Amino acid sequence: PLSAKQRATPYMDKLVCSERPTSNRCIIAVTTAGLAVCKVGCRNHNWWRSRERNHYYDIAFYDGKLCGLLRRSLQIYTISMTKNSDLVVSITYELDMNQLPKCVGSDDVSYIFKHGDRMLMAKRAQWTTVQNRLFFKVFELIKNTRYDYSWVEVTTLDDHALFLSTNCSKMVYVPADRRGGVERNHIYYNHLNLPGDTNRICNDVQLMKCHYSEHLYCRKDKKINGVGRIKSTGYYRTSNYNITNDSAGLMWLLPPEF
Structure with missing residues (x-):
């Protein structure tokens, strides 16, 4: 079960888990107007949404990272956690679709x-x-x-x-x-x-x-x-x-x- 704050989720198009949702290591990612993530078991309100409010065609976890497919690129994100149990999502690599x-x-x-x-x-x-x-x-x-x-x-x-x-x-x-x-x-x-x-x-x-x-x-x-x-x-x-x-x-x- 998610915490009470985490249950206040905006409308989502797709939800993916980094591993089995029964694990405390599991990170949930959803596509909304942009992208949002939270960690199972955390009580903090630690949703994150991309500032760009991009439309993601699809998302998936791969090799310990979160991949977001956009119209012209694939964005690969690294997810880390602060001492206060807040998630930090940073872009690691952007692969242009021109190739x-x-x-x-x-x-x-x-x-x-x-x-x-x-x-x-x-x-x-x-x-x-x-x-x-x-x-x-x-x-x-x-x-x-x-x-x-x-x-x-x-x-x-x-x-x-x-x-x-x-x-x-x-x-x-x-x-x-x-x-x-x-x-x-x-x-x-x-x-x-x-x-x-x-x-x-x-x-x-x-x-x-x-x-x-x-x-x-x-x-x-x-x-x-x-x-x-x-x-x-x-x-x-x-x-x-x-x-x-x-x-x-x-x-x-x-x-x-x-």
Whole structure:
């Protein structure tokens, strides 16, 4: 349980823990209008929010540090504690996104997530002028020296599948004899920013009719000649009301064996 002061939390988009929340060493980080952190077990009101009030696409703990993904950079923060048990968050390194492969345009759907001891990023963009299509590329964060990092593209997920949703990402192991149509080395994604109006639906598979006359659709990203990439499948639904409504979102439910 958090202290009474720590429970007065502003609206949050995402929450991540540095380790199991039952540990007194656990640090909780949330994205709000900016970024906020607190330490489990501390009675002090030690929330911290970035002065810049940046919009973080995603956050994750990696190598004992907190990573915050912005539109043009990845910020890596070190978290320390004063004698008064107040948290101090200082930026250690900022990795510019300009070193990524050049893309024509992006729909600002990006994720960072841990897979074992690796930090990965999935970013959806128009990576080629061929056929004018958006698709995901996956990159691994490589630590070159203590204060130097770089992104290296990952061209396969091997025997894993990647599930992406709004403020959520999960890499799961897929056994060779797995039933249910889940494919290895495949990305499954849904997001509020994906196309959902009926005028743009073209040869998409309708899975079911939902409430409020909505329809759930599945779209397999088509092959682009001469462009190597990890295959992906998108899910979205048409909406006859304000898409900012909480019920407009989709989420993955992964069985325990995943």
